Amino acid sequence: xxxxxxTTSANILSFKTPEARFPKAAVxxxxxxxxxxxxxxxxxxxxxxxxxxxxxxARPDSAHILADSDEFLGAGWTTIGKRRDGTTFRWMGRxxxxxxxxxxxxxxxxxxxxxxxxxxxxxxxxxxxxxxQQLPFTLSRQGFNRWTFKGKIPEMxxxxxxxxxxxxxxxxPLAEGVDARVSLAVSEIRVNC
Numbered sequence: 001x002x003x004x005x006x007t008t009s010a011n012i013l014s015f016k017t018p019e020a021r022f023p024k025a026a027v028x029x030x031x032x033x034x035x036x037x038x039x040x041x042x043x044x045x046x047x048x049x050x051x052x053x054x055x056x057x058a059r060p061d062s063a064h065i066l067a068d069s070d071e072f073l074g075a076g077w078t079t080i081g082k083r084r085d086g087t088t089f090r091w092m093g094r095x096x097x098x099x100x101x102x103x104x105x106x107x108x109x110x111x112x113x114x115x116x117x118x119x120x121x122x123x124x125x126x127x128x129x130x131x132x133q134q135l136p137f138t139l140s141r142q143g144f145n146r147w148t149f150k151g152k153i154p155e156m157x158x159x160x161x162x163x164x165x166x167x168x169x170x171x172x173p174l175a176e177g178v179d180a181r182v183s184l185a186v187s188e189i190r191v192n193c
Contacts, residue, residue: 057160059103062192074098074164078182089115091174091182097165100130100191104156108192110135112149116185118172123147123184129165130156147184153191164189 065071068080068088076096081089090096102108117123128135130153137151156162168183 059101059160061103061108063100063102063190064193065098065189067187072098077186078180081185083115087115087187089185089187091116091180092166092168092184092186093181094171094183095165095167096184096186097163098189099161100164101161102191104130104153104162105158107155108153110137110149110151110153111188111190111193112137112166112186113188113190114147114184114186116145117147118174118182118184119170122168122170122172125169126184127167129167130154130162 063071066088067090072090074097076093078091078093081091083089112128123141124139126149128137128149128151133154133156135151135153137149140148140150142148166184166186171181171183174180174182
């Protein structure tokens with residue numbers, strides 16, 4: 001056991017002098033990058049400690065976001081589409097994200113409704129995230145292609161907004177001859193409604 005300890009300690013690099021394989025310019029560049037990252041981290045940490053929940057504007061307890069509304073702010077979505085029955089929707093790429101300006105100081109229920117999918121597998125294997133936390137939910141289907149995700153968003157630390165992300169396992173062509181590759185059609189999102 002002592003032999004392993006001596007071998008292990010002999011393999012540890014000394015960071016006081018640059019390793020011979022790296023030119024001095026590369027070491028200086030890496031040091032500069034690490035210094036910038038450390039300074040940025042310290043500034044962000046200091047800013048985070050000074051932010052209080054009262055510093056944010058008042059956020060509503062609930063949200064009802066339709067695909068054709070101005071509150072539908074995010075990335076990974078197509079332009080607005082409309083079904084024959086008048087339901088508006090947006091097709092999602094592999095990842096669709098939305099900004100939620102909702103007060104999550106306590107747990108809130110959510111519903112995501114959709115009216116289409118390119119593959120059943122994409123619907124069944126989709127995951128939902130709030131910031132970096134995966135959300136548990138249930139999937140229910142109504143009719144031929146309508147679906148609903150229902151779940152609960154846990155209590156989150158105070159922020160001006162949160163990022164809701166839907167992540168599909170893949171993409172498929174929307175229709176023959178159409179160049180668009182999509183996964184799910186989302187029509188509305190409700191939080192605490």
